[in-house]
Amino acid sequence: MTAAVAATGQQSDTPVFTHQKKGRWLDHWEPDNTEFWESGGKLTARKNLIFSVFAENLGFSIWVIWGTVVTSMGLAGFDFLAGLGKGNPTAVSNALLLTSTPTLVGAALRIPYTFAIPKFGGRAFTAFSAAMLLIPTLGLAYFVNHPGTPMWVFMILAALAGFGGGNFSSSMANISFFFPEGKKGAALGINAAGGNLGVAQTQLVLPLLITLGTHIMAKDAAGYRFGITLSVLVWVPFILIAIFGALRYMDSIGTAKADGKSYKLALTNKHTWVMSFLYIGTFGSFIGFSFAFPTLIKANFPDLAKIGWITTLGNLAFLGALVGSFSRPFGGWISDKVGGAKMTIYVFGGMAIACVLIMAGLKAKSFPLYLIAFLLLFVLSGIGNGSTYRMIPSIFNAEAKKYAAEHGLDLVDAAASAKRQAGAAIGVIGAIGASGGYLLQQALRLSNINFHSMNPAFWAYAGAFLVMAAVTWFCYLRSSFAVARVPSLAYANV
Template sequence: MTVVTAETRTASPTFTHRKRGRWLDHWEPDNPRFWESGADKTARKNLGLSVFAENLGFSIWVIWGTVVTSMGAAGFDFLAGLDRGDPVAVSNALLLTSTPTLVGSVLRVPYTFAIPKFGGRAFTTFSAGMLLVPTLGLAYFVNQPETPFWVFMLLAALAGFGGGNFSSSMANISFFFPEGKKGAALGINAAGGNLGVAQTQLALPLLVTLGTHLTAKDAAGYRFGITLSVLVWVPFILAATFGALRYMDSISTAKSDGRSYRLALTSRHTWIMSVLYVGTFGSFIGFSFAFPTLIKANFPDLAQIGWITTLGNLAFLGALVGSFSRPFGGWISDKVGGARITVYALLGMAVASALIIAGLGLRSFPLFLVSFLLLFVLTGIGNGSTYRMIPSIFNAESVARAEAEGIDPATATASARRQAGAAIGVIGAIGASGGYVLQQALRLSNINFHSMTPAFWAYAAAFLLMAGLTWWFYLRTTFATERVASLAYANV
């Protein structure tokens, strides 16, 4: 970010807003006069286009979570037994849904560095346009019944590029807004992406059903329905790509801070918080991908009820409630403390996992659904509380170091912000990889035990251990009980 001095304020105190995109060689949003003279409009313009592109990234990222539930009926033998809970079919389905999760999590690190190197305008154009490859590829190959499994695995991996869009989008928007408005802007950007999961899980089953009703309820009809549900995103992807190319801006002074990344990587708190974020966001994204498959495999009869299927109406609710509960997690953390809310959320997630096990054992879909929705709500709250903890932890560490070594407090605070920003990129990538681990646990449990119950017991135990980890490092001592709740930084 540009350093604001008296000289720069005098040289360029105002800004001219333009609709067309361009390189911005001078950008100082923390200067009130500069901000109010048109920079605010430019920042909001870029935020709106970023939300649109990121929302589509999440939509394509999660598309396989729903598509696999219809591919058996579309004539693909490797998923033909999914509605009977066949272990091989369930395993293949979870491989297809977990692969995008893994690729998306890995790409989050390089995507964070792409904005300073290529500029927000160019890279958003590329990342949005890239979504056409897995979309058009799936639309073509799903109409080739002899297509081997590995081709679909490759297409699922390419869909993972949509998951990487989160990091580049968040990094880009962070440069546009002043410190006092950055939290709200990043919160809007993150929520817009997360809602892409829910909208895909709502729209795709309905479009598949529409396609089969327009043709025939046979394999060809299901292939047409899947094609329709995939191609519907193409006009939006083209619009996002064109919008980014024509209207977004790039900030030439947006540079990455390599020193802050090195400091963040050597801090134990980066790795502790990564583990906690695996439990919260990893669970959210992993269960979001797997939820349609879990309903289909464990309660297959419910997917056959009427024109608007139960599968199409209910699977999306998990991602929806998890997305909306995330801001609440950050807000309540301001009042009570991020560490305390994280402990409560993880303990609740362990209880919800036990209730899901009971629902599976009793074959009770209402108990299964309510328990899963509770789990999703708690993952959202945990996402908000853990992200709220990160900048506060680094600030507390920097303040303590400044007091001990006589460092200027303002310098310590600025360093803490940079380290927290760097840590968030690392933590976000590792946390997303938890979604892959979670789905693989489901797959291995189903293969080895012909049941998903052992996996849910493992989740419950992991959530309890994470709650204990949070208490040990951030509530047991005086380090974070008050300090972690003291700062209201960005809830991303």
């Protein structure tokens, strides 16, 4: 019941909701109504969350698939990647170009995918976005068996894999409509974690399947082509299940509306752009290094190929995305206790140190030091993802309260407006942050081309992380809350 009904003791006019397993259009959805939620709304929301997590996990899996596939394509007979395991600069550059392309496309799709849910419905668009994953998977499975295929064809397929990155925004937007305010954070956290784990999952499973394929055939180019084909086609049945599950069991909320006005106001708020810059450093690092990590290990430590079990496990590259995914919730939790801005400064300082340790590992040719330093970087980027996301609603809420106090506005209305603007800003910040993964990989590629070394790129990263720490302090920690120096925005009637 609503608060007004509970206070008067009158019966709610809202019909009791009936949960159904089969998907449908929901013409009325009121999750914040306790009677509505407990009578069946809760079961329907959880049902949609389960299928959403499954589809989003596959989206991340296909998005990151090129990060692992490129490490075996040279051995499969593709000359433009030959010598990657020996650090060939041209092969390393081409590999980073192929792994960074999906990152850029996925980032670009995040905003339009967010608006697609209210327009097409969660059920139809989840099925569509899952079906789009069949194009890059089946295309790669076909063309990888034609060694004469030019690189530009694979660039197109890598770009199409970027559709998996857009799935994150549509999935998050869809689930946000299903849950009440008090449970939305946990539901979105589960949804995001399920997607992020797809990165580690792919980087663990693909090398195993490629190794299995070469053992079934032979350890020659044809064997590697078979192994890559096997590692790609294994996702097809799961994609088909995701499509069927979405069409059969997911629901669409007819009353879900895109909040275009809040998006426009969020775009004019300087905090949106400051936080986008900071999120490039956290999420951009997580996704960029996740895509590039298998290539970096293979190029910098070719002797690992002599250790069978390590190469079978993809040179342990999956550990990076794994620890980064699990550390993200910790970042939000600890930020609740010490403050998001303070935690973010610590994160950027630690990431700069991790970059120095990575260079030390390269100089000493020590794979254990290199791996530990990278895992530290991944853990910190995950914590930073949580702490920066925690900062966004706090910033908008503090600014709204200040504006309301100065202009005599109702604090409740101002807080509601801030919440909507923060939600819109998160979509923009997420898209720009993901594009940071592309910039990071391009910096590695250009450093390798121009200096035949990764060190200049890592020095640049360390410097950038320190700049981001300084920006965080300057904007949010110089006083108890630095929004007082930011021009106020129109929070009324948003």
